[in-house]
Amino acid sequence: MDGKFKKIVIDNSDTIVHMWLDEIDSLKDGNYTSSITDELFENTNREFVNVIFSSIQKQGISISLEEFSEKLINLGWPLSYITDGLQVFRRVTVDYILSQSEQVDSTYISDVLRSVDLWVEPIIRQLVNEYSGSWEHIVSLQRVALQELSAPLIPVMDSITIMPLIGTIDTERAKLIMENLLEGVIRHNAEVVLIDITGVPVVDTMVAHHIIQAAEAVRLVGSTCILVGIRPEIAQTIVNLGIDLGKFPTKSSLRKGFTAALEITNRKIVDLEGKEESIEKMLDSLNGE
Amino acid sequence: MGLQSCININKEWDIVGARQMGRDIAKKIGFGTVDQARIATAISELARNIYLYAETGQICFEVIDTINQKGISMIAVDSGPGIRDISQVMEDGYSTSGGLGAGLPGVKRLMDEFDIKSEEGKGTEVRSIKYVR
Numbered sequence: 001m002d003g004k005f006k007k008i009v010i011d012n013s014d015t016i017v018h019m020w021l022d023e024i025d026s027l028k029d030g031n032y033t034s035s036i037t038d039e040l041f042e043n044t045n046r047e048f049v050n051v052i053f054s055s056i057q058k059q060g061i062s063i064s065l066e067e068f069s070e071k072l073i074n075l076g077w078p079l080s081y082i083t084d085g086l087q088v089f090r091r092v093t094v095d096y097i098l099s100q101s102e103q104v105d106s107t108y109i110s111d112v113l114r115s116v117d118l119w120v121e122p123i124i125r126q127l128v129n130e131y132s133g134s135w136e137h138i139v140s141l142q143r144v145a146l147q148e149l150s151a152p153l154i155p156v157m158d159s160i161t162i163m164p165l166i167g168t169i170d171t172e173r174a175k176l177i178m179e180n181l182l183e184g185v186i187r188h189n190a191e192v193v194l195i196d197i198t199g200v201p202v203v204d205t206m207v208a209h210h211i212i213q214a215a216e217a218v219r220l221v222g223s224t225c226i227l228v229g230i231r232p233e234i235a236q237t238i239v240n241l242g243i244d245l246g247k248f249p250t251k252s253s254l255r256k257g258f259t260a261a262l263e264i265t266n267r268k269i270v271d272l273e274g275k276e277e278s279i280e281k282m283l284d285s286l287n288g289e
Numbered sequence: 290m291g292l293q294s295c296i297n298i299n300k301e302w303d304i305v306g307a308r309q310m311g312r313d314i315a316k317k318i319g320f321g322t323v324d325q326a327r328i329a330t331a332i333s334e335l336a337r338n339i340y341l342y343a344e345t346g347q348i349c350f351e352v353i354d355t356i357n358q359k360g361i362s363m364i365a366v367d368s369g370p371g372i373r374d375i376s377q378v379m380e381d382g383y384s385t386s387g388g389l390g391a392g393l394p395g396v397k398r399l400m401d402e403f404d405i406k407s408e409e410g411k412g413t414e415v416r417s418i419k420y421v422r
Contacts, residue, residue, distance in 0.1 A: 170301050202308060202326065204333040205389045212389075233326035240327060241334075241395035242381050 005115045008097055010057065017049050019092045020085075027084055036077075044077070048085055056119045065123065069130040082127045090120050151177040153184035159191035160261045162254070166199030174210035181214050185223050192261040193218055196254050198229030208243045215248045224264055226250070228257030295349040298367075304336040307348045314350050315361055319421055327399045328361060328419055334392040335365040335415055341386055343369020343412065353418065360401070360420035368412035375405055 009016060024045055051068045072082070097112050098104055150173045154162045161184055165177070185193055195211065197203065203211075215225035227250040230238075238245065251257040262268055294314070296307045311332040315325045332348065339346035346367030353360040372378050379397065384390035393415075397403040402418040 168305050170305075202329045202333050204330050204337065205391045205395060206333075206337055209389045233323040236323055237326050237330045237399065240398045241330065241391045242398065243389060243391055243395075 005097055005112060006056065006119075008100055009093055010053070012096065012100070013053055016092055016096055017053075019096065020049055020089055021045055023088045023092060024085060027088070044072075045085075048082075049089075052086070052089055052120075052123060055123055065126055066130070069127050072127075073131060073134045079128070079131050082131075083124065086120050086124050090116055147176070151180040153180050153188070155184075155188040155190065156258075159189060159265050160194070160258070161185065161188050161190040161192070162194045162196060162258075164196040164199065164254075167201070169200060169207045169210065171206075174207075174214075177210065178214050178217060182217055182221060185218055185221055190223055192224050192226060192264050194226050194228050194254065194257045194261060196229040196257075197227065197234070198231070198254070200234075203234050203238060205241055205243060208238065208241070208245070212243075212245070212247070219248070224248070224261075226257045226260060228252070228254045293349055293351045295347050298336050298339045298346050298348060299344075301340060304333060304340060307336045308332050311348075311350055311361070311363065314352065315419075318352060318354075318359055318361055320361075320419070324419065324421075328363075331396045331399045331417065331419075332363065334396050335363070335417075338392060338413075338415075339365060339367045339369070343367035345369075346412075353420075358420050360418055362416065362418045365415045366412065367414075371409040371411055371413055372405075372407040373409050375407060379405075 047068060051065050055065055069082075093116050094112055097116070098109065101108065149166075151163065151165070154164070156162055163177070163181060163184075169177070181193060181195075184190070195214070197211070200207065211227060215227065218225040225248050227245065227248060230250055230252055249260060251260060259269070294310065296310055297303065298307060308329045312325055312329045315328045320328065336348055339348070346365065346369065349364045349366070351362040351364070353362055377383055378393050380390075381394050382390040384392075393405070396415070396417060400417040400419045402416075404416045405413070406415075407413040
């Protein structure tokens, strides 16, 4: 049975391709981005239909299918193009086979549907797998990239270290912050650590809890932790939530925190006497004579 | 009462999604930055409670727009284990998960109206409203 249908389809491939192209063209207006040019769209359609037919002929996944999916993924075509395309192909083919048969009953129709499904299914499966595989790959790459950014520690000067935090803090990141903080304090021999939360959008009880724990752990290893970058709205929500951050010093900006850190380590910033100033003084003294 | 939009909480990152959605709605209604932060924090607490204790649930936002008042209403629903003693969880510093225990009482202080219903073994529903001042 299957062989007969296949023969019909392959013998009349030109007609089916034509019908398919017509339907796909009508889909284009509504569904896909207008940035795809007509020429590219047409070429891709032709390639797509060739891939479908070659896979029907070879009965299975061909290399051309892999190449085609790779190309679509690289170009960033929507997955719906593929599913729509194959759906249309199925409809057109079933219609065509039925119109070519003289005697049609329900078993015949179900036979036709089954064999067309058998041709189309492996293609859908393969293409969808390739697409989702490429997405998973991207997500995993981004996760690694995010992890690299998540808890950096910057030793700015002797015994003062800064940890700037940007973005949402989740449980995993909180763990990383703690680990990096303690490891960094010991490695850089830091007396003071500044945790900068300017870039943290929301400080809820969980984030506060993790910060308190981290500060407590830093205190245990003999250093001081200063929380800096508390924006006014964050300060208000912390008060509303009733979180007690009184156990360690806090400052509104990194600059103030840094000055406080210098004080703790018995240092301060001194302006050097500028050259111009001394020249002015010289001129003044000359004028005075 | 205006449009309602809901977001499902299934994983930790959904908390961020819910927060973002709530903040966007709050911004559109015309809340100031401080109130936006309050709303976002409250959502964060409610969503985290769902994630921690019930694992899955839903947070719905509703825009309140009447002649007298404008505001945002949010409803956090889950069908988790429920809360036996509500007065206990509304106390500051009570936590079963080793947290700060400031979540629910904190939300009550962050928002203007707050209502919690819970039945053991059936689930919890928290409704809270913040008005534009």
